[in-house]
Amino acid sequence: MNVLRRGGLGLLAWLAGIVFFLPIAWMALTSFHSEVDAATNPPSFAASLTLDGYREFFGSGGGPSPWPALANSTVASVVSTVCVLLLALPAAYALSIRPVRKWTDVLFFFLSTKMLPAVAGLLPIYLFAKNTGMLDNIWLLVVLYTSMNLPIAVWMMQSFLAEVPVAVIEAARVDGARLPVILARVVAPIALPGIAATALICFIFSWNELLFARVLTGVVAETAPVFLTTFITSQGLFLAKVCAASLVISLPVLAAGFAAQDKLVQGLSLGAVK
Amino acid sequence: MTATTTAPLTAGTTRSARGPSPRLRAWATRAPLLPALIFMIAVTQLPFVATLVISFFDWNALYPKARHFTGIDNYRQVLTDADLRHSVWTTVLLTVAVVLASLVLGLLLALLLDRRFRGRGIVRTLLIAPFLVVPVAAALLWKHVLYNPEYGLFNGLLHYVGGPQPDWVSNTPLLAVEASLVWQWTPFMMLILLAGLQSRDQQQIEAARVDGAGDWQIFVHLTLPHLRRYLELGALLGSIYIVQNFDAVFTITSGGLGTANLPYTVYQSFYQAHENGLASAAGVLVVIGSIVIATFALRVVSSLFREEVSRA
Numbered sequence: 377m378n379v380l381r382r383g384g385l386g387l388l389a390w391l392a393g394i395v396f397f398l399p400i401a402w403m404a405l406t407s408f409h410s411e412v413d414a415a416t417n418p419p420s421f422a423a424s425l426t427l428d429g430y431r432e433f434f435g436s437g438g439g440p441s442p443w444p445a446l447a448n449s450t451v452a453s454v455v456s457t458v459c460v461l462l463l464a465l466p467a468a469y470a471l472s473i474r475p476v477r478k479w480t481d482v483l484f485f486f487l488s489t490k491m492l493p494a495v496a497g498l499l500p501i502y503l504f505a506k507n508t509g510m511l512d513n514i515w516l517l518v519v520l521y522t523s524m525n526l527p528i529a530v531w532m533m534q535s536f537l538a539e540v541p542v543a544v545i546e547a548a549r550v551d552g553a554r555l556p557v558i559l560a561r562v563v564a565p566i567a568l569p570g571i572a573a574t575a576l577i578c579f580i581f582s583w584n585e586l587l588f589a590r591v592l593t594g595v596v597a598e599t600a601p602v603f604l605t606t607f608i609t610s611q612g613l614f615l616a617k618v619c620a621a622s623l624v625i626s627l628p629v630l631a632a633g634f635a636a637q638d639k640l641v642q643g644l645s646l647g648a649v650k
Numbered sequence: 651m652t653a654t655t656t657a658p659l660t661a662g663t664t665r666s667a668r669g670p671s672p673r674l675r676a677w678a679t680r681a682p683l684l685p686a687l688i689f690m691i692a693v694t695q696l697p698f699v700a701t702l703v704i705s706f707f708d709w710n711a712l713y714p715k716a717r718h719f720t721g722i723d724n725y726r727q728v729l730t731d732a733d734l735r736h737s738v739w740t741t742v743l744l745t746v747a748v749v750l751a752s753l754v755l756g757l758l759l760a761l762l763l764d765r766r767f768r769g770r771g772i773v774r775t776l777l778i779a780p781f782l783v784v785p786v787a788a789a790l791l792w793k794h795v796l797y798n799p800e801y802g803l804f805n806g807l808l809h810y811v812g813g814p815q816p817d818w819v820s821n822t823p824l825l826a827v828e829a830s831l832v833w834q835w836t837p838f839m840m841l842i843l844l845a846g847l848q849s850r851d852q853q854q855i856e857a858a859r860v861d862g863a864g865d866w867q868i869f870v871h872l873t874l875p876h877l878r879r880y881l882e883l884g885a886l887l888g889s890i891y892i893v894q895n896f897d898a899v900f901t902i903t904s905g906g907l908g909t910a911n912l913p914y915t916v917y918q919s920f921y922q923a924h925e926n927g928l929a930s931a932a933g934v935l936v937v938i939g940s941i942v943i944a945t946f947a948l949r950v951v952s953s954l955f956r957e958e959v960s961r962a
Contacts, residue, residue: 386767392759393776400779402803403791419806463689466682476680489694491944493894495916496937497697499929523693584784587896601786608901618794622787633782641841649845
């Protein structure tokens with residue numbers, strides 16, 4: 377009885393997993409179908425596979441090439457993540473290993489900025505960009521994405537650095553090690569997995585962002601999500617192409633997310649859940 | 651965790667160190683913090699102050715010369731405008747429905763995943779995947795591939811059982827947006843609640859079992875009270891993100907069919923209608939709504955945080 381019930385619940389868990397994954401699996405399958413096979417009712421599960429959807433997406437059919445958008449997204453996400461790390465690491469150090477007075481207040485100030493919705497500052501930023509000629513400039517997005525992710529990074533990093541045992545640092549200091557050596561030899565090895573996870577999560581949020589990119593970029597600096605918005609209105613038979621596009625553009629996020637899986641909760645809950 | 655462990659270090663070094671004055675040393679401690687702090691204030695706080703100022707002006711970008719101070723007129727207009735009031739209501743409905751549904755589903759999934767079974771790691775990975783699809787891509791997937799009335803997967807599957815062939819987005823636009831968001835946010839809730847379940851005191855549960863408590867009693871009297879703050883945290887963080895949702899509304903319905911929420915309305919009123927003053931007032935209202943949620947969120951985060959600090 378007990379064994380049966382346990383087996384049944386395991387089966388239920390599998391079923392739930394499959395139901396949640398089904399749309400993604402279907403998207404992947406459809407992306408390898410021809411446009412005609414993709415648009416049948418009832419669906420053609422066993423239609424022959426082709427790479428036409430991907431060829432279409434990458435511009436073989438004369439449509440706009442997605443490469444500039446993918447390059448822009450890469451620049452915006454990678455550079456802003458590097459900036460976030462450069463700003464957040466020292467800050468987290470001053471909030472954990474050698475804390476300033478009232479460090480919890482500072483920590484909560486960072487968190488409170490995350491609760492300010494993006495639309496709150498959108499218009500002044502737009503007007504500022506327009507008047508300074510920064511519209512349609514990828515570097516403006518780099519600055520904005522840095523500010524979007526900095527609070528999350530400070531919180532995560534603070535909780536990771538706090539895991540470094542003070543006794544070890546103290547011992548190294550007594551042995552005459554100087555600060556750079558302590559940071560490189562003692563702190564870094566313990567905190568590195570956490571720092572990597574922080575970077576991956578910041579990358580995901582920047583890669584996904586649509587509102588700022590949509591408002592502040594045009595033809596030159598458009599990012600991958602903005603490129604995807606061209607598929608909002610139907611363009612005849614285009615399901616395979618949409619699926620290929622969605623999948624290709626989601627791949628970096630899926631990869632980063634699975635790489636950071638273990639620390640994902642801690643990051644998303646701003647370090648409140650370990 | 652940090653407070654107790656790092657305090658002795660600071661005290662120790664201040665006492666043993668010689669040389670620079672205490673004031674200089676205090677600034678040396680603060681220095682690593684300043685770049686991040688100044689950057690955040692400049693990029694997030696200043697624009698909001700500007701929004702606040704603009705919200706008191708009648709300012710259409712197409713007629714810049716006619717710009718003038720109007721006091722709280724914009725707010726009055728936002729709060730009395732039927733469309734805008736409707737978008738406030740839509741925002742509330744969307745947020746509450748998505749948060750509650752994904753929280754309940756997330757709890758069920760977390761309970762299923764909290765037990766050992768064959769392939770648990772794979773199931774966990776399958777369940778996280780929806781959260782890791784780019785939001786616009788996810789919305790496109792639901793709009794075109796699942797909801798399409800002629801060749802979408804839903805109607806395709808209904809076809810097999812001889813069911814009806816509804817036009818999902820036109821018939822139930824808000825529900826269509828909500829379903830896609832629930833699909834994306836359930837994994838998030840599941841992860842937080844799973845972490846909560848795994849931090850339960852196993853000894854206490856064993857003791858209760860020895861005393862003859864059944865599964866249901868343990869769930870109601872031990873698990874749920876323990877999960878309470880994780881549920882709150884999930885609900886509040888989820889609310890903060892979903893109140894701001896733009897991608898799904900923009901993609902699936904383009905704000906049509908009565909699904910325009912506040913972020914979409916703010917976007918539309920300045921990007922398409924060029925009403926800077928009105929957009930700012932609506933933006934300020936979104937902020938006030940968020941502050942109400944955020945105050946509770948901060949309280950929950952800080953209580954969990956203090957528990958972590960004291961546990962170490």
